[in-house]
């Protein structure tokens with residue numbers, strides 16, 4: 516590496532680009548975690564997270580990327596014999612069953628094709644048929660498929676049945692209006708490196724009083740562990756001490772990223788994500804390609820999944836975009852590899868002009884590879900939709 520980055524524009528599915536201000540915050544001297552200034556930054560970060568999450572619940576910052584938070588929820592809550600309704604509309608939903616089994620619980624699943632979303636009526640049916648279901652796990656934005664599950668309706672039904680809800684909002688928080696308190700979220704896990712436009716390495720989690728109670732009653736409660744959410748409640752939130760050394764630089768970056776979101780205003784940030792997604796879909800269709808999700812209403816605002824066109828190897832296409840034009844996008848993930856590729860528009864890159872850069876590189880690359888596309892057709896459609 517000679518220090519020159521090949522990727523000039525990153526429209527990836529996360530991590531995504533950070534703003535100049537966030538990068539400047541990252542370049543500060545390393546903080547000692549009990550430096551009073553850092554303690555203030557940490558407390559303020561927690562407060563800002565509550566604002567961005569739109570919640571009065573506790574919010575904790577665990578160290579390790581978002582998957583650690585999702586596993587921690589399983590480790591701290593599930594016990595042998597517990598039944599967990601696991602909703603599977605994509606790769607991340609499918610994989611949650613692994614944690615459910617690993618921590619001794621039993622998954623009961625509702626599955627839909629990966630270009631579809633979960634129907635809340637099916638959730639109600641399953642809860643009615645299995646009155647001993649104790650937990651429900653759902654992915655809000657299935658980043659690998661570009662879809663958005665109706666978590667408001669799903670969790671509202673779950674709470675009517677007294678079920679504890681675990682929501683993977685890793686890629687949706689900051690990209691769309693989410694109301695954990697009104698919608699009945701008990702544990703909501705978010706990543707800083709998606710719509711919040713900060714660095715990977717932290718799990719941001721809101722926790723309801725009911726969920727804390729479940730964790731305290733776990734036999735034995737998970738404490739003094741890297742997977743313990745209770746440690747963050749009982750050590751940090753209740754005494755102000757840290758359970759261990761903090762990833763101070765990641766927190767400083769997140770602090771700056773959240774400040775910018777709140778300065779811009781949540782509504783404006785959501786609107787920017789929605790516009791970027793709409794412009795992206797218009798551009799994709801304009802150049803004759805197809806969107807992966809079955810319908811526009813179920814598309815997530817943070818990423819657009821595109822069916823790999825006939826006769827094109829998406830890995831070759833993406834490498835061409837990267838090497839020739841410096842535009843980095845994402846491929847299919849796990850089961851969806853080869854079937855689709857993705858243009859991320861999250862955080863800083865949730866901006867129609869970024870999307871138009873990606874669309875230009877995409878149509879030019881398709882043309883370079885011999886695919887019949889009329890240059891400018893995607894960009895023109897995108898500009899019309901803008």
Ligand SMILES: *Cc1c(COP(=O)(O)O)cnc(C)c1O
Nearest residue numbers: 580581582607656658685686706
């Ligand atoms: C990115 C993502 C994850 C994983 O987050 P990591 O930070 O990589 O652990 C989980 N779920 C969804 C929906 C995601 O988009």
